[in-house]
Amino acid sequence: MNYLLDNHGRPISYLRLAVTDRCNLRCFYCMPEEGINYVPKPHLLTWEEMERVVRLLVQMGIDKVRITGGEPFVRRGILEFLERINTIDGLRQINITTNGVLTAPLVPDFERLGIKSVNLSLDTLDRQRFFDITRRDEFGRVWETFEALQAQNIKTKVNAVVMSGKNIEDIIPMAELTRTHNVSVRFIEEMPFNGDGAHEYQEFWNYRKILDELKKHYPDIYKLPDPAASTAYHYQIPGHKGTIGIIAAFSRTFCGTCNRLRITPQGQFKTCLYDDGVFNIKDLLRQGLSDEAIQSRVFEALQHRAKDGFEAEGKRKAGLVSESMSTIGG
Numbered sequence: 468m469n470y471l472l473d474n475h476g477r478p479i480s481y482l483r484l485a486v487t488d489r490c491n492l493r494c495f496y497c498m499p500e501e502g503i504n505y506v507p508k509p510h511l512l513t514w515e516e517m518e519r520v521v522r523l524l525v526q527m528g529i530d531k532v533r534i535t536g537g538e539p540f541v542r543r544g545i546l547e548f549l550e551r552i553n554t555i556d557g558l559r560q561i562n563i564t565t566n567g568v569l570t571a572p573l574v575p576d577f578e579r580l581g582i583k584s585v586n587l588s589l590d591t592l593d594r595q596r597f598f599d600i601t602r603r604d605e606f607g608r609v610w611e612t613f614e615a616l617q618a619q620n621i622k623t624k625v626n627a628v629v630m631s632g633k634n635i636e637d638i639i640p641m642a643e644l645t646r647t648h649n650v651s652v653r654f655i656e657e658m659p660f661n662g663d664g665a666h667e668y669q670e671f672w673n674y675r676k677i678l679d680e681l682k683k684h685y686p687d688i689y690k691l692p693d694p695a696a697s698t699a700y701h702y703q704i705p706g707h708k709g710t711i712g713i714i715a716a717f718s719r720t721f722c723g724t725c726n727r728l729r730i731t732p733q734g735q736f737k738t739c740l741y742d743d744g745v746f747n748i749k750d751l752l753r754q755g756l757s758d759e760a761i762q763s764r765v766f767e768a769l770q771h772r773a774k775d776g777f778e779a780e781g782k783r784k785a786g787l788v789s790e791s792m793s794t795i796g797g
Contacts, residue, residue, distance in 0.1 A: 480530050516752050568609060
């Protein structure tokens with residue numbers, strides 16, 4: 468297996484693959500209430516195309532794949548796709564990000580499908596605030612997924628976007644989940660990927676402010692070592708089974724060790740969350756390019772990678788960030 472490096476010497480080993488732009492929630496920080504203009508199915512990567520891409524990238528050094536959306540489980544055929552990529556030699560981890568609405572009945576199959584870890588998007592433990600944020604009354608089904616993941620002992624990270632005027636009062640209740648559950652509760656700075664569903668920011672909660680809020684209630688919270696290429700700062704509250712993570716997604720403090728690539732449902736190959744796509748890998752596949760030619764394009768793209776998210780955003784041909792997170796893989 469090759470060792471894949473970008474032009475800044477950063478090893479690249481992690482692919483975030485968005486398998487659909489469709490979602491069964493309407494979280495205000497991700498898209499407008501009326502939703503977004505979904506990509507017609509012929510313009511999406513097929514399962515066979517995605518499998519080929521994963522195989523080619525694993526040959527280049529990718530050993531971890533996270534399946535994202537939209538909501539991955541709204542697309543038919545995903546279970547069969549997971550079964551197939553689970554057989555790829557050299558792929559060490561398959562993880563998945565889900566909003567949990569359709570997930571609970573599928574959790575018993577996760578071990579067989581090779582899913583090692585689940586990121587569960589959950590911004591509040593209050594049913595009314597959940598409805599206010601997601602515009603859907605689905606908290607009960609999401610909580611069933613949380614309980615199913617715990618029952619199956621599947622490594623779980625709970626991702627909560629911190630939003631002024633929406634869920635600040637949930638920071639401590641969410642942190643309390645770690646008291647009795649062996650989960651990682653991760654607080655994420657809000658980002659501007661809401662599909663032109665503009666809203667006013669009453670106050671931006673960056674990673675320092677989130678930590679200060681936690682310290683008010685848990686003065687003995689302490690820092691843990693962060694794994695290599697981690698996007699989160701990790702903390703432990705004494706006596707709690709689980710851990711806390713804080714992700715500086717908008718402040719972009721982790722760019723110097725970023726090991727990630729992204730592919731959108733329509734095939735845009737992104738070397739940074741904040742760029743607008745380097746090339747379209749779906750087009751290359753459908754033009755009949757060889758495996759070697761596609762791998763060469765990937766390698767070439769990595770030799771011109773932005774040093775951080777600010778540089779990537781500044782080079783966007785499409786101007787300021789406005790697309791929905793659902794279209795690029797949360």
